[in-house]
Structures are given as structure tokens and as C-alpha cells.
Amino acid sequence: MRSLFLLSLLNLIIRVLAAGSKGTDDIIVKGCASYMTLGFSWNFCKKINKKQRVACFCPQSEWLDSVVACIDGLDDDPTNLNFHLKALKAYCKKGNVTTDQISSAQNHVGNLAMLNTSINSYKPRKVTTAFKLPVSQYRWGLNAYSVTQNTTDKATTYGIGMMCFWYGIVLIRSVFHWTRNFFPTLPHKLDNKATRLIRKSICCPPLLTFHHSTPATLGKSSVGTFFTFNLPTRQSAFIVLCYVAINLALLFAGLDIVEYNYNYDSWSAQYSKFLSVRSGWLVVYTLPVMFLFAGRNNFMIHMTGWPLDEFNVFHKWLGRCCFLNLVVHAGTYSYVRIHGGRYNSMWSTPYWQWGIAAIFFAGPMVFLATHWFRKLSYEIFLVIHILCAIGFVVAGYYHLDVLKEDIRVYYAVWAIWAFDRAARLGRVLVASPFSRATVTYHSNGNTLELTINYSKLWKVPPGSYVFVHIVQPTFFWESHPFSMMQGVEEDHKGSIKLFCRGLDGMTKRMIKKCLQNNGSFETYVWLDGPYHQYINTSAFSEAFFIAGGIGITAPFSYVQGHISKGFKDITVHWGIRDTAPLEWFADEISYMLDHGVQLYVHVGDETPIPSSNASFVSQGKEKATMSVLGRVELKQGRMDIxxxxxxxxxxxxxxxxxxxxxPGPVNDLSRQAVVSNLTTSPHYIEYFEESFSW
Known part of the structure; x- marks a missing residue:
């Protein structure tokens, strides 16, 4: 008790210094006033609401005498006492209490009878006249008040601590990343049995042995597999596990429960209220990090060297824990109101309505963000996700604003979101909103080729990708990420090229338009990019690339970068289903062979050469195709990665x-193969992966 009293006095000093000359934020005065108001049942001020308490209780002499006795019991130093009495007058301003009334109450303290009843119930003790209590009970009352009032302060501290966890992770990763950038050969020099074992066991492999890029499935039904998911790497899983564990610890641990706290009518009500406050602020302080990690223009991508996919993993788990905290907040606060008999009346209050709205928007965001639904219809998911996110933030803002709570965190959320959207618009404007693309459909391979002329105000970094809006009336609002490379043909130098498979959605509509226009059409495009993950493969003695299908575009862009720097030892293994890609990628194959790249093409079927009458292939493209067949090494069968x-x-x-x-299996098999060779290779090996996950 003494230590709690000393902490209360320390808190008083801090508050006095912060308040300056006003001196109205006196915890002892407020603690005593609260204790005498809620801890005891008087014959007056029975049916009043919270806003009327000060005006009703302060003029009552019995109440005022008892409050002054409490102040005197907690701090009888004459100098401090005068300060407290001035603060009491300021506190009772709405009750029109005069200095004479307070002085009279001070004179009555010595004549007050001692109330010796013990504290053994949550029910207020009935009193009819002024009284004083043992000092130990005053300290208990002050502690109960402090704990209750500091619940929000402690919850916000924990929420800020949760944010700091993520910023700490980012800082640690950034140190490693930039140390490596400045000293690119340092990992090679630190290569030993211990570091190899760590990389093989923790850093490189997925959580299990497979299914990092290839979705894992859990349970099947007559309508297909519903529960599908991608497994993070063990390093990411460890970070996520730490976050979930810390979130649960901060949520439930350290709730300062005071037995028979006069602010509540039961232990369960007190626990539920404290838990609701804690969980609510954990939700609020999760928002800036969660929105930051979701953005394409997240500056932490460049700080850490982690790709957007990595931050997407963290974003999803931040969202899940945020929703968990939100459910706890709503459930425990509902229990408090049900227990107090005020649940039905709460539905007419604005802050309750905004809180319900926040839950209404949060639910679809979490449940429709499952891998199965995203894959089923990503564009529908995206629209619902964005609209629900806007609704969730707006509802949360007004939920706090009505309660007069701190809403500055929401300003940060809006700023983060606005910056990301402005940066996207800025990228489109820099690339030119009037960029033109020639879209060609290669029916022998079901592949779309986009050759884009843009402003050329930025270069194409190796491994870069861009989100493309096809400016057509029916789908201009859709954007999809594509790896890009620079064109190598004479008439396409300075342009960028993209390849994509003809699937559903936007690509299906593009194919339809190509077929209506003799195999190709021109259109305006908006380019949101370039984005890229910095991978310094030139710091190695050899660069080894494995590509599957249209995944050749990313390795080819690295090959272009290596060739421009005079890098010689380059090997590319390219797995394709049939020989159709040899037609639409013929010029790029010639480019690689002309620059000494060791290229191996693995053809999955038994067709040794491409068809010479493929639809919508120009005579020049056919000649280019035939010219590389005698130079490239074709291997029948799938790649034995x-x-x-x-x-x-x-x-x-x-x-x-x-x-x-x-494709996912190619990436996962490559990762698995690298992990298997990490400890046995005579030289240092590092694995890099270019992939998009939904």
C-alpha cells in the first residue's frame, strides 16, 4: 500500500509539472472526490447522471467535509494541503463552492467520527453524515481510482509497445540489409557450418517442407477445396508467432484488478471493463502498422529489402489479431453493459452505433480475405476490402471522437493511406497517362504480349514489376502486377515488354479484344511503377536462373542487367510446357545466346519444334524462331530441379x-533444392525468389 501511495504522489508531481500554474489535475483531490461519490451511498444525489455529479455533490457539506478529511489523511503537509484545497475548489467549480465552504470543511476534519467498517463488498457503504476513515482505506481508495483512471494510459502504452515491436523488427532487418549492401561479400566471408545450419533450418525453408508459393489445402468437398493457404518461411513464421504471443500477453497480462473496486459492482465487471479498454487500444495502435504494411509504396520495403509479399504476410496477421482484439473489446464491453442492466439502452448511443459499424466492416475484411476467395475473384475481393477498410476507419474514428478519446492515430492512418494513393498516382503521371501498349495474342501458347511505349523518365531496374491498368471502358479500374523487361528488338528498344498467360478476368477480356482485331490491338495504359526488390546477384561469382513459363521475364531482366555490366558466368534453365514460347520469346533467346548465356530449355511435352503455322505470328517472328532452334539446347521432359x-x-x-x-511448384521445388544443398555445397549459395502471391 505504501508503495502505491508513493507512486500516486509521484504521479501527482508529474501532473502538477505538466499542468503548470493551473493545478487542477490533482490526483489526490480527484481520487478522494471519486471515492466519496461512488464508494458510499448518501441520502442525496440519488438519481443523477455522470455529468451532474460534481454540481450535485460538491455543495453538500457532509460530502465536502468527508472529501477534505480524505485529502488530509493522504497528505497532511500544510504546504501541499493548501495546494490540494485550491485544486478542490477548481474541481467543484460547477457546484459553486466557495473558499469559505472549503475552509469550514477543513475546520471540521478533527471533529469527524471514524468510520471503522471494513471493505468487504462491491456495494457502496451507506452513510448519512460526514466521516473520516483509517489512512489505509484512503490509500486503497486512491489506488482504486488511480488503477481505474490509468487503465487507458496503460493500454495506450501497451499499444505503442506493440507498434514498437514491428518497428524494432524492421530496424533489425534494415541493419542486416544495409550492412550487406555496403559490404556485399560479407555473407560469403561469414559462410561456415553454423551460419549454413541457421540458414537451412530457419531463414530459407518454408514453415514445412513445401507450399510457400504453392497453396496448401486442408479438407476437400464436392464443390472443391475451400481452405487453402500459403505457408510463410520459418523466419516469417517466427516473427508472426512472436507477434501473436506478445499480443496475447499484452491483452490479458498485467490487468490491475483491485479487490472490491468501488467503481464496479463485481470482480467480473471490473475485469471485463479493463480488458475491453486494453483490447480497444490495441486495435487502435495496430492500425498504422497494418495500413503501412499493406501499401505498395511502403518505404520499409526499401529499408529492409523484404519484398511486398513478405509485408503482405505480416499485414494479414496484423489484421487477424486486430479482429481478435476487436471481438474481445466488443464482447467484454457488452458484458459490462449487460451486467449493469444498460445493454438495451446502449444501442441508441452514437459511440455504440459507431462501434457496431466498425465490427460490421471488419468481419468481411477478415473472412473474405481467405486465399480461396481471393483466388476465386480477386477484383471483387479487392473492392470489398477497400470499401470495408474505409468504413472501418471512419467508424473507428467517430467511435473515439464521440467518447472524446485521442483520435490522432487515425490521422496517421489517413496520412499513410493518402500517401500511398498519391504515390501511385504520381508514378502513373511520371510514366505518362498516355502510354501506349500494343497487345498481341499468341494463340499457340495462350500468351499475351504487351509492348509499351512510356515516358522513359525512369529506367527498368532488373527484377522490377509494374501494376498495369488497361484503359478500356469495362476494366480500366483493374490493375495487375507484371514483371517487366526492356525490349531487345531494334524497333522496340527503349520500350518495356510484359508477358502474361490468358486466364480469367482482365486477360480473358484482352484476348477477346485481340481476336476481334486480327490478333492484336493498341490501347492506352496506366503504369503504376516501377517497383522492385533490390537483389545484388552481381556480387556472386555465378548467376544461376530457373524460370517456368512466362516467369522467364524476371530472370531475363536480370540477365540484361548482368550483360550490361559485363558479367559473364550466367546460366538459365527455362521450363516450358511446349515449344510455343520459343516463338514469342525468340528475339530474347537470340539476345541471350549472342551474349554467351548458357541457356537450357526444358520442354515438357514431346513436340520437338514449334508449329510453323501458328496463329497471328508474323513471318519475321517465325524466322526468328527457326533461327534459334539450331542454337538453343532443348531437353525433353520436365525440369529435374x-x-x-x-x-x-x-x-x-x-x-x-x-x-x-x-509457377508455385517451380518456386517451391527450387527453394527445396537450394535448402538441401546449403550445407553440402563447396561454396556459398543464396536463394532469391521473384513471385507474386494473392
Whole structure:
């Protein structure tokens, strides 16, 4: 008790210094006033609301005498006492209490009878006249008041601490990332059994042995597999696990429950109220980080070197924990109101209505963000997600604003969101909103090729990607990410090229328009980019690329970068279903072969050469195709990625960089193969992956 009293006095000093000359924020005065108002049942001021308490109780001499006795019991130093009495007058301003009334109450303290009843119930003790209590009970009352009042302060401190966890993770990762950028060969020098074991066990592999890019499934039904999900790497999973554990610890641990707290009518009501406050502020302080991690223009991508996919993993788990905290907040606060008999009346209050609205918007955001629904209709998911996010933030803002709580966190959320959207618009304007694209459909392979002329105010960094809006009346609002590369043909130099498979949605509509226009059409495009993850593969002795299908575009952009820097030791393994890609990628194949790239093409079917009468292929493209057939090494059958990587690791002349881009199974098999060779390779190996996940 004494330590709590000392802490209360320390808190008083801090508050006095913060309040300056006003001196009205006196915790002892407010604690005593609260204790005498709520801890005891008087014959007056029975049916009043919270806003009327001060005006009703302060003029009552019995109440005022008892409050002054409480102040005197907690701090009888004459100098401090005068300060407290001035603060009491300021506190009772609405009750029109005069200095004479307070002085009279001070004179009565010595004549007051001692109330010796013990504290053994949550019910207020009935009193009819002024009284004084043992000092220990005053301290208990002050502690109960302090704990109740500091619930919000402690909750906000924990919420800020939760934000600091993520900023700490980002800071640690940034130190490693930038140390590596400044000293690119340092990891090679630190290569030993211990570091290899750590990388093999923690840093590189997925949570299990597979299913990082390839969705895992859990349970099947007659309508297909509903519960699908991607597994993060073990490093990411460890960070997420730490976050969830810390969130749960901060949510439930350290709730300062005071037995028989006079502010509540039961232990469960007190616990529920404290838990609702804690969970509510954890929700609020999760928002800035959650919105920051979701943005394409998240500056932490450049700080850490983590790709957008990595931050998407964190964003999803931030959202799940945020929703968990929100459910706890709503459930516990509802219990408090049900227990107090005020649940039905709360539905007519604005702050309750805004709170319900926030839950209404949060639910669809979480449940419709499942991998199965995103894959089923990503555009519908995206629209619903954005609209619900706006509704959730607006509802949360007004929920706090009505309660007169701190809403500055929401300004930060709006600023983060506004910056990301403004940056996207800025990128479109820099690339030129009048960029033109020639869209060509290669029916022999079901592939779309986009050749885009843009402002050329930015270069195409290796491994970069861009979100493309096709400016057509029916789908201009959709944007999809594509890896991009620079054109190598004479008539396309300075332009950028993208390839994509013809699937559903936007690509299906583009194919339809191509078929209506003899195989190709021109259109305006908006380019939101370039975005890229900085991967310094030139710091290695050898660069080894594995590509699957149209995933060749990302490795090719790195090959272009290496060739421009004079890098010689480049190997590319490209797996394709059939020989159709040899037609639409013929010029790029020639470019690689002309610059000494070791290119191996693995054809999955038994067709040795492409068809010479493929639809919508120009005679020039056909000639380019036939010219590379005699130069490229074709291998029948699927890529044996494990053997390819093992051979590369064993035969490497120095540190080896392995970069993969392709369908999920290609990426996962490549990662698995690299992990298997990390501890056995004679040289340092590092794995890089270019992929998009929804």
C-alpha cells in the first residue's frame, strides 16, 4: 500500500509539472472526490447522471467535509494541503463552492467520527453524515481510482509497445540489409557450418517442407477445396508467432484488478471493463502498422529489402489479431453493459452505433480475405476490402471522437493511406497517362504480349514489376502486377515488354479484344511503377536462373542487367510446357545466346519444334524462331530441379546466386533444392525468389 501511495504522489508531481500554474489535475483531490461519490451511498444525489455529479455533490457539506478529511489523511503537509484545497475548489467549480465552504470543511476534519467498517463488498457503504476513515482505506481508495483512471494510459502504452515491436523488427532487418549492401561479400566471408545450419533450418525453408508459393489445402468437398493457404518461411513464421504471443500477453497480462473496486459492482465487471479498454487500444495502435504494411509504396520495403509479399504476410496477421482484439473489446464491453442492466439502452448511443459499424466492416475484411476467395475473384475481393477498410476507419474514428478519446492515430492512418494513393498516382503521371501498349495474342501458347511505349523518365531496374491498368471502358479500374523487361528488338528498344498467360478476368477480356482485331490491338495504359526488390546477384561469382513459363521475364531482366555490366558466368534453365514460347520469346533467346548465356530449355511435352503455322505470328517472328532452334539446347521432359541445382552447387567456381521465377511448384521445388544443398555445397549459395502471391 505504501508503495502505491508513493507512486500516486509521484504521479501527482508529474501532473502538477505538466499542468503548470493551473493545478487542477490533482490526483489526490480527484481520487478522494471519486471515492466519496461512488464508494458510499448518501441520502442525496440519488438519481443523477455522470455529468451532474460534481454540481450535485460538491455543495453538500457532509460530502465536502468527508472529501477534505480524505485529502488530509493522504497528505497532511500544510504546504501541499493548501495546494490540494485550491485544486478542490477548481474541481467543484460547477457546484459553486466557495473558499469559505472549503475552509469550514477543513475546520471540521478533527471533529469527524471514524468510520471503522471494513471493505468487504462491491456495494457502496451507506452513510448519512460526514466521516473520516483509517489512512489505509484512503490509500486503497486512491489506488482504486488511480488503477481505474490509468487503465487507458496503460493500454495506450501497451499499444505503442506493440507498434514498437514491428518497428524494432524492421530496424533489425534494415541493419542486416544495409550492412550487406555496403559490404556485399560479407555473407560469403561469414559462410561456415553454423551460419549454413541457421540458414537451412530457419531463414530459407518454408514453415514445412513445401507450399510457400504453392497453396496448401486442408479438407476437400464436392464443390472443391475451400481452405487453402500459403505457408510463410520459418523466419516469417517466427516473427508472426512472436507477434501473436506478445499480443496475447499484452491483452490479458498485467490487468490491475483491485479487490472490491468501488467503481464496479463485481470482480467480473471490473475485469471485463479493463480488458475491453486494453483490447480497444490495441486495435487502435495496430492500425498504422497494418495500413503501412499493406501499401505498395511502403518505404520499409526499401529499408529492409523484404519484398511486398513478405509485408503482405505480416499485414494479414496484423489484421487477424486486430479482429481478435476487436471481438474481445466488443464482447467484454457488452458484458459490462449487460451486467449493469444498460445493454438495451446502449444501442441508441452514437459511440455504440459507431462501434457496431466498425465490427460490421471488419468481419468481411477478415473472412473474405481467405486465399480461396481471393483466388476465386480477386477484383471483387479487392473492392470489398477497400470499401470495408474505409468504413472501418471512419467508424473507428467517430467511435473515439464521440467518447472524446485521442483520435490522432487515425490521422496517421489517413496520412499513410493518402500517401500511398498519391504515390501511385504520381508514378502513373511520371510514366505518362498516355502510354501506349500494343497487345498481341499468341494463340499457340495462350500468351499475351504487351509492348509499351512510356515516358522513359525512369529506367527498368532488373527484377522490377509494374501494376498495369488497361484503359478500356469495362476494366480500366483493374490493375495487375507484371514483371517487366526492356525490349531487345531494334524497333522496340527503349520500350518495356510484359508477358502474361490468358486466364480469367482482365486477360480473358484482352484476348477477346485481340481476336476481334486480327490478333492484336493498341490501347492506352496506366503504369503504376516501377517497383522492385533490390537483389545484388552481381556480387556472386555465378548467376544461376530457373524460370517456368512466362516467369522467364524476371530472370531475363536480370540477365540484361548482368550483360550490361559485363558479367559473364550466367546460366538459365527455362521450363516450358511446349515449344510455343520459343516463338514469342525468340528475339530474347537470340539476345541471350549472342551474349554467351548458357541457356537450357526444358520442354515438357514431346513436340520437338514449334508449329510453323501458328496463329497471328508474323513471318519475321517465325524466322526468328527457326533461327534459334539450331542454337538453343532443348531437353525433353520436365525440369529435374533437384538435380539441376545440385549439379550447379557442386560445380560452382565460387559464391552462387540462384534466382527463381515461375509457377508455385517451380518456386517451391527450387527453394527445396537450394535448402538441401546449403550445407553440402563447396561454396556459398543464396536463394532469391521473384513471385507474386494473392
Amino acid at each position: 533437384m538435380n539441376i541445382v545440385t549439379a550447379a552447387a557442386n560445380n560452382a567456381s565460387g559464391p552462387l546466386a540462384i534466382l527463381t521465377c515461375g
